[in-house]
Amino acid sequence: MEVLVFLVPLALTLGALGLAGFLWSLKNGQYDDLEGAGWRAIADDEPPVTEEAVSSGVAERR
Amino acid sequence: MQATRDFSHYVRHLGSGVAHIDLAVEGVNCAGCMSKIERGLSALPDVTLARVNLTDRRVALEWKEGALDPGSFIDRLAELGYKAYPFEPVRAEAVETARASFLLRCLGVAAFAAMNIMMLSIPVWSGNVTDMIPEQRDFFHWLSALIALPAAAYSGQPFFRSAWAALRARRTNMDVPISIGIVLALAMSVMETIHHAEHAYFDAALMLLAFLLAGRYLDQSMRRKTRAVAGNLAALKGETATKFVGDDEISVVPIAAVHVGDIVLVRPGERASVDGVVIEGQSKIDQSLITGETMPAKAGPGTAVYAGTLNLSGALRVRVSAASEGTLLAEISRLLDNAVQARSRYVQLADRASRLYAPVVHAAALLTMLGWVAFGATWHDAIVTAISVLIITCPCALGLAIPAVQTVVSGALFRTGVLLNSGDAIERLADVDRVVFDKTGTLTLPELDVTNAVDVPQDVFELAGRLALASHHPVAAAVARASGAKTPLGGIEEVAGQGVRGTIDGREVRLGRPSFCGADQIANEILCRDPEASVVAFRHGETCHVFAVRQRLRPDAAGAIATLLKAGIEVEILSGDREPAVRHAAGQLGIHEWRAGVTPADKIARIEELKRQGARVLMVGDGMNDAPALAAAHVSMSPVSATHLSQATADLVFLGDRLAPVVGAIGFARKALLLMRQNLWLAAGYNALAVPLAIAGLATPLVAAAAMSGSSLLVILNALRAHRGAREFC
Numbered sequence: 001m002e003v004l005v006f007l008v009p010l011a012l013t014l015g016a017l018g019l020a021g022f023l024w025s026l027k028n029g030q031y032d033d034l035e036g037a038g039w040r041a042i043a044d045d046e047p048p049v050t051e052e053a054v055s056s057g058v059a060e061r062r
Numbered sequence: 063m064q065a066t067r068d069f070s071h072y073v074r075h076l077g078s079g080v081a082h083i084d085l086a087v088e089g090v091n092c093a094g095c096m097s098k099i100e101r102g103l104s105a106l107p108d109v110t111l112a113r114v115n116l117t118d119r120r121v122a123l124e125w126k127e128g129a130l131d132p133g134s135f136i137d138r139l140a141e142l143g144y145k146a147y148p149f150e151p152v153r154a155e156a157v158e159t160a161r162a163s164f165l166l167r168c169l170g171v172a173a174f175a176a177m178n179i180m181m182l183s184i185p186v187w188s189g190n191v192t193d194m195i196p197e198q199r200d201f202f203h204w205l206s207a208l209i210a211l212p213a214a215a216y217s218g219q220p221f222f223r224s225a226w227a228a229l230r231a232r233r234t235n236m237d238v239p240i241s242i243g244i245v246l247a248l249a250m251s252v253m254e255t256i257h258h259a260e261h262a263y264f265d266a267a268l269m270l271l272a273f274l275l276a277g278r279y280l281d282q283s284m285r286r287k288t289r290a291v292a293g294n295l296a297a298l299k300g301e302t303a304t305k306f307v308g309d310d311e312i313s314v315v316p317i318a319a320v321h322v323g324d325i326v327l328v329r330p331g332e333r334a335s336v337d338g339v340v341i342e343g344q345s346k347i348d349q350s351l352i353t354g355e356t357m358p359a360k361a362g363p364g365t366a367v368y369a370g371t372l373n374l375s376g377a378l379r380v381r382v383s384a385a386s387e388g389t390l391l392a393e394i395s396r397l398l399d400n401a402v403q404a405r406s407r408y409v410q411l412a413d414r415a416s417r418l419y420a421p422v423v424h425a426a427a428l429l430t431m432l433g434w435v436a437f438g439a440t441w442h443d444a445i446v447t448a449i450s451v452l453i454i455t456c457p458c459a460l461g462l463a464i465p466a467v468q469t470v471v472s473g474a475l476f477r478t479g480v481l482l483n484s485g486d487a488i489e490r491l492a493d494v495d496r497v498v499f500d501k502t503g504t505l506t507l508p509e510l511d512v513t514n515a516v517d518v519p520q521d522v523f524e525l526a527g528r529l530a531l532a533s534h535h536p537v538a539a540a541v542a543r544a545s546g547a548k549t550p551l552g553g554i555e556e557v558a559g560q561g562v563r564g565t566i567d568g569r570e571v572r573l574g575r576p577s578f579c580g581a582d583q584i585a586n587e588i589l590c591r592d593p594e595a596s597v598v599a600f601r602h603g604e605t606c607h608v609f610a611v612r613q614r615l616r617p618d619a620a621g622a623i624a625t626l627l628k629a630g631i632e633v634e635i636l637s638g639d640r641e642p643a644v645r646h647a648a649g650q651l652g653i654h655e656w657r658a659g660v661t662p663a664d665k666i667a668r669i670e671e672l673k674r675q676g677a678r679v680l681m682v683g684d685g686m687n688d689a690p691a692l693a694a695a696h697v698s699m700s701p702v703s704a705t706h707l708s709q710a711t712a713d714l715v716f717l718g719d720r721l722a723p724v725v726g727a728i729g730f731a732r733k734a735l736l737l738m739r740q741n742l743w744l745a746a747g748y749n750a751l752a753v754p755l756a757i758a759g760l761a762t763p764l765v766a767a768a769a770m771s772g773s774s775l776l777v778i779l780n781a782l783r784a785h786r787g788a789r790e791f792c
Contacts, residue, residue, distance in 0.1 A: 004198075012209075015174060015177070019170065019174040026170065031163075033114075033115040034117055040093070
């Protein structure tokens with residue numbers, strides 16, 4: 001039964017990790033648009049991200 | 063004077079040169095729309111974020127401040143085929159959203175804790191019949207306590223707070239027995255663990271919390287969704303005011319950006335969007351949305367105008383006395399205050415059930431304890447048995463019985479185009495036995511319509527419609543709308559107070575007063591047949607036609623009234639309009655009871671009289687003059703075209719041109735109430751089976767877990783039947 005010494009903490013850690021993951025996803029706004037998220041998963045391709053943000057960053061540095 | 067659009071009120075500056083705006087968008091309902099909009103908007107230079115929220119039908123936009131004007135996003139969306147308008151989340155919606163996400167966090171904590179404790183409980187349950195040594199069992203119990211106590215302290219907050227608030231107000235609600243049950247279960251389990259006992263109920267307490275939180279969260283998220291849609295509808299009305307920013311310079315601004323003391327311009331054909339006093343100009347105004355009276359009234363300097371007033375003839379300058387949701391007719395304000403105070407405090411079914419439930423259960427637990435002591439058991443065993451009675455009766459099914467039905471039925475109502483404003487409206491709507499309708503804007507459509515379109519040749523109608531596009535007069539606007547004309551004629555001249563005229567193919571065309579077009583005789587014939595109609599004449603060369611324009615009944619009004627009458631619900635009209643107009647509408651709909659020329663005070667008096675006779679009244683109205691009656695009635699409904707005040711006062715709001723949602727809502731409510739009662743009986747039946755077991759001391763944690771989840775599933779499955787309404791109202 002010595003196996004309990006690491007099995008139990010392991011189980012609890014995994015549980016805590018799952019909970020932390022859930023709380024993180026909630027805080028991250030992943031539950032804000034449940035309908036849209038379902039559709040995005042099967043959309044052909046994501047709308048192209050404009051390169052504006054990147055190029056302007058370069059421009060400012062120069 | 064060229065007006066500019068000014069949306070700066072809605073723009074949030076995020077710092078580092080990035081601006082943010084939220085737009086409500088109409089007609090987004092699939093993945094295709096989503097990527098079309100996101101691509102279309104991202105293609106604009108300087109846009110850094112364009113993200114559609116399909117649940118709330120909104121777009122969040124961020125861009126680098128500078129060249130881009132927020133108005134260009136709306137134009138871009140219009141090109142893509144979507145109507146959009148900026149919106150500002152109202153406080154009520156923000157509160158609902160915060161509450162929903164708090165409940166979800168609690169649910170997450172409770173569910174994870176319940177799962178982990180269950181993982182520890184199952185070895186204990188199976189170990190009790192095999193060969194688990196007591197030290198291992200105690201170890202598992204301590205681990206369970208370690209998870210359960212903090213998790214319950216956190217995720218039980220919604221119940222503990224509500225129970226505490228109720229107790230402090232010397233009331234009781236369903237959360238009181240829930241909180242007592244959970245706290246006692248945890249306390250007893252800790253005590254038992256300290257004394258190396260066989261049974262601990264940590265899993266039952268957490269499972270109970272998880273089930274109840276799931277029910278509450280679903281209820282809350284439905285409510286949040288309703289609020290979001292209501293917010294979008296309000297935004298998409300795109301209510302603006304034409305505000306003077308200089309002596310002669312005007313700017314079109316959203317109402318939210320208009321302040322008391324500002325001066326706004328109300329042009330002919332426009333509705334005033336604010337309350338105020340005329341300071342310059344002469345005109346006729348239509349106050350039907352406010353008073354129900356369809357006859358135009360004169361307005362000049364000093365006349366008070368209210369939001370919703372339609373300006374008919376001349377431009378008016380108005381000094382704002384209150385912006386969109388500020389003051390209103392003093393008379394109505396006073397009546398409304400009284401009505402809201404007098405509104406009998408309706409006791410919800412759940413609270414009535416808990417009032418009965420809590421004393422019975424707590425008495426049963428007490429009797430169990432005394433009984434066991436009387437039969438010679440130790441105090442310790444007697445108390446443990448009594449608490450297990452409390453745990454097993456802890457209103458798991460009872461706590462879900464009503465929220466589950468409410469969630470399903472508000473979803474069903476939402477799909478048929480009815481939005482719930484207040485949570486307990488479903489129960490009140492279910493016992494309605496009399497419906498009181500306002501006429502103008504409720505039984506009739508809010509817009510004017512041409513009634514004799516079939517008598518006019520198609521090509522003439524079209525030409526008249528194109529000519530009518532040049533005029534701002536509401537009667538001409540009705541002709542333009544009915545004809546479906548899109549392209550206005552060029553070179554049209556407006557003759558003040560008479561009509562519009564122009565030439566086409568060398569022949570003169572005129573649209574306006576019958577005398578202006580030389581069509582008095584035809585107009586008189588029409589007015590003889592239908593004295594309530596407004597007429598507008600059209601002359602093309604030598605041929606004359608006259609259009610009869612009036613408020614038309616909602617397309618399915620007669621059918622809806624017939625369904626109500628057939629279901630044994632009495633129907634009555636209370637209108638502020640003149641007698642002939644009301645008599646005509648009542649005759650067409652087959653309604654025998656009607657009152658015309660009713661003031662807001664009379665409306666309340668009539669509702670009170672009906673109440674004294676024992677009737678449960680559903681008031682359906684849209685005008686500001688209906689607001690006090692809406693508040694006084696047992697339950698109330700407004701069309702979405704109603705004034706701000708009426709919509710805020712009504713318990714339910716229905717969308718679209720048809721009356722069917724009103725009838726359907728009663729059907730859904732009756733079915734829902736039936737199912738709520740059934741669910742309460744199911745929960746009572748479960749208790750009748752489980753309580754004797756607990757009293758006999760046979761309720762082990764395993765029995766408690768099985769009984770709780772079984773009964774919860776049963777009431778949830780039964781609640782799902784609420785998605786279809788009562789048959790006689792469909």
